[in-house]
Each structure stands twice: as C-alpha cells, then as structure tokens.
Amino acid sequence: MFSIDKYSRVPIYEQIISQFEMHIALGDLAPGQQLPSVRSLSVELSVNPNTLQKAYAELERRGLCYAAPGNGRFISPDAPEKLRRSRQALLVEIAKTTTELAQAGIPLGDVLTAVSSAYESAATGGGRA
Amino acid sequence: MFSIDKYSRVPIYEQIISQFEMHIALGDLAPGQQLPSVRSLSVELSVNPNTLQKAYAELERRGLCYAAPGNGRFISPDAPEKLRRSRQALLVEIAKTTTELAQAGIPLGDVLTAVSSAYESAATGGGRA
Amino acid sequence: MFSIDKYSRVPIYEQIISQFEMHIALGDLAPGQQLPSVRSLSVELSVNPNTLQKAYAELERRGLCYAAPGNGRFISPDAPEKLRRSRQALLVEIAKTTTELAQAGIPLGDVLTAVSSAYESAATGGGRA
C-alpha cells in the first residue's frame, strides 16, 4: 500500500503523508478505519519509527486522523471533506497569484515554466534523474 | 493616460491597478509624483469614487503609493523597486503553492489548467463576450 | 461571538478583522470551518454587507480564509500558522522601516511617538470620545 523512495529529495515523512492523503482521497482508507501502528509500519517500510511518528503527528495536526491512546490511530470522520477543502484552498490561492502575475505583465509562458519546474522538483525529487 | 473598458469582465478596479503599475514600471509615474485625486480621476474616467478608492487602496497596500490625507496621494520613493521585488515574490509564491499541490497529489495537468484559465480571465476579459 | 462598537473611532471592518483573528488564534475557529455568510452576519451585526465584504476580503488577502463562490467561505487549512508567521513578518518589517528612518536622520523620539500614537488609535478607539 505504501512505497518509499529513500533516494528522493522529498523527505520520507512527507512521502508518507502524501501517500496517506492519496489513499484517503481515493477512499482506500475510510473514516473510522484503523491505521497501521507505528511499529508495524516502520518494520514493513524499513523506516525509522521516529520518522513514522513525525508523519503521523502531522496527519493528526491536519485533522486527518486521531489517536485513541491504548487503542491505536483512526481516520477522522471528516478526513475526506478536510482533504477536499484544503485542495480547493490551494487551487483558489494559485489562481489569485496567477492573476497578480498576469496583471504584472509576466508572460503566461514564464508562469507555466515556473509552475512545471516546481511541480517536477516536488513530485520526483529526482531519485535517479 | 488611462482607459477603462466598462464591458470587460476584468473588474474596473483591477484595470486601474494594472495601468498604474504599468506607468510606474515605464517611469511615466516617478517617485514623489502626485496622483490624481480620487474625485478628479473618478470624473475623468466616469467611474464611481468608491471604485477608485478601492484601486488606490490596493496600490497603497502594495507599497506603490501612500496617502497624505488632506494633501493627496503620492508615488512611493521606492515604488519601482517594490514592483520588481513583488514580481520575484509572486514567482516564489506560486512555486510554493505548486509544491503543496504536487504533494497533495493533484495532477500537473489540473494545476496547469487552473493557472492558464486564471491567466486568461485576468488578461483578456473579452470586450464583447 | 462578535461585538461591534459603532461609535468607536476604529473602523468597523477593522474591528471585525481583529475579532476573527483572535478567534482563529484561540482555536474557536478551526481550519475548514465555514464562516457566516456576508449577508447573514451583516444582519446579525446590523452592519452593511459592503463593510463585511471589505473585512472578509482582507482576511482572505491575509490567507486566513478563502472563498468558494456559491458555497461559502472557509477558514484556511493553515490559518493558525499564517497568523503566527505574519506576526513575525510584521516585526521584521517594522525593524526595516525603522532602519530607514534612522538613516534618514529622524530622531528616535519622533519614531517612537509615531508608533505609540498609531498603536493607541488602533487599540482604544475611545467609545465616547
């Protein structure tokens, strides 16, 4: 369910967060469902438990899961909703910035180039590239 | 010095902002120079004073001019530099947002579509549409 | 949740902005939560919709909320963080401006007077004055 690229420039805990978010968005992980424990997943992914702890803490901070001490960690009831909204917020934000760039007279080509290259850096992280 | 298209889909106050920025960039409006008063320009352009106030407030927020109530409004001493810097800042900002979108799993195509369409709306405005 | 003093010298829209920021800082308004609509809140506070629109637009500009036209307005996912960062940024900004004032030869006393009086105007507003 998860795959980590240890050689990517994208930090491992961010890779984990992204993948959890993706699985929540796709419905593979539904509200109420239990997440794998830090220990079991750290073994499965050959990742340091601290790294996983950091990823889980961030997911919690984002309200996507919650911990029931002694029982484990579960997907929040409104996790899919939260995800949808934060994507929407990001798209609104990029549209606004684009408007200002257009007003400032920056050519569309320059903007698209900036966006594409930022996307590439974030997505690949250049494992082999 | 200014021309407004009342039938454009680009809001009037944004048209005014763009044109002021252009004149500052070109040096037609130099630091220290006085801007036309809200009332006089509103008459000249046949635009409501409130609309002009909104445009002027945004220019001021961007640090391009400042108001001396009772005396008028003036181009900031460092307006040309602010203009250059804000372009840089906008490109940095759009790169950051793009990174977050990438991490959220939004396909590059969707991002580029959003950017292009926001750019189009800002730039054209379609006189007759 | 909100209280407006119509007789304060602090503009109504600034009172609204401050109170929203406070509620976000305190966590009363959490990321993703929907804000009251322009119209409903304008009725509740007996304030013109335009005035509220102005306050909401500024909150949005500060990245604390975003609008989904037709759906409503929501607290940004990273609003609490934005709030913290903007405080830092403001302190950095005031330091920069102070440096320029010092270089321009303005006495420290004049600067402190200007700052104090601006602070007073913003904070008090003098209900009965």
Next chain:
Amino acid sequence: MFSIDKYSRVPIYEQIISQFEMHIALGDLAPGQQLPSVRSLSVELSVNPNTLQKAYAELERRGLCYAAPGNGRFISPDAPEKLRRSRQALLVEIAKTTTELAQAGIPLGDVLTAVSSAYESAATGGGRA
C-alpha cells in the same frame, strides 16, 4: 562637514548618503549648489573614490542631485521636497505596520522594544560597543 566612522557596522557609503541627506534637509546644502568632486572629497575623508562614487550614484538615483558631465554634480531643485516626502512615506508606513501589530495583539512594549533596538543598530552601528 562630514565625519566617517570607519569602524561602524553601517557601510561607509550609507553614512555618506545619510549625512548628505541631513545637510540637504537642514538647508546647509541648497538646491543648485555644487557638491564636492569625488576626488577631492575622497581625499578629505580618506575614503576610496569607488565608495564615494557609489554614494553619489545612490543620491542621484534618489533624485537628490544630478550630474552635469564635465561641470560637476549639483543638488536638485526639488531635493528638499523629495526628502520631506520620503520621510512622510516612511512614517505613514510605520504607522500602518504598527496598526497591524496592534490588531494582532502584540503588546505595545514589544513593538517599542523592536523599534528601539532596530534604531540603535542602524544609528550607532556599534563603533565601540
């Protein structure tokens, strides 16, 4: 008329600019008056001619003096006016930032401390400190 502190953290060319501005503000240097040549002043102050050239270029960029090639350099007719305006702009700016800090709930004491310490750093530059 000029005094340079070679051990200050404030760059020498900035010290020179500040002092020219001060003399213009006080009227010691009136519009139309000729500035000392780069060479003569560099000898008088025991400063590298390049440093002086940099200061003069900046004064020119700010519209406070102009070069008449072959004849020397002169204070601009509107130099005092320019100075007054840029000070005004800075004071307006610091008032605005202060207002935002007040709105954000930063105590006045913190703001005054930040301003004072920034002023100190700029003014003294800590020759001996």
Next chain:
DNA sequence: GTGGTCTAGACCACA
C-alpha cells in the same frame, strides 16, 4: 442560496 462589483450619495477628519 453563495460571493463579488459597482453606483449613488452621505458624512467624517484633516489642512
């Protein structure tokens, strides 16, 4: 229903 823009016009403070 939601947000966004614009006009018309009053009123205030400041100089």
Next chain:
DNA sequence: GTGGTCTAGACCACA
C-alpha cells in the same frame, strides 16, 4: 480642497 468609511441597494456569476 484631500482621503476614508459607511449605508442602501442593484446586478452579475456560479451552484
């Protein structure tokens, strides 16, 4: 005269 705020109310796009 200058800028700034506010109300009242129309109208648009979007869903």
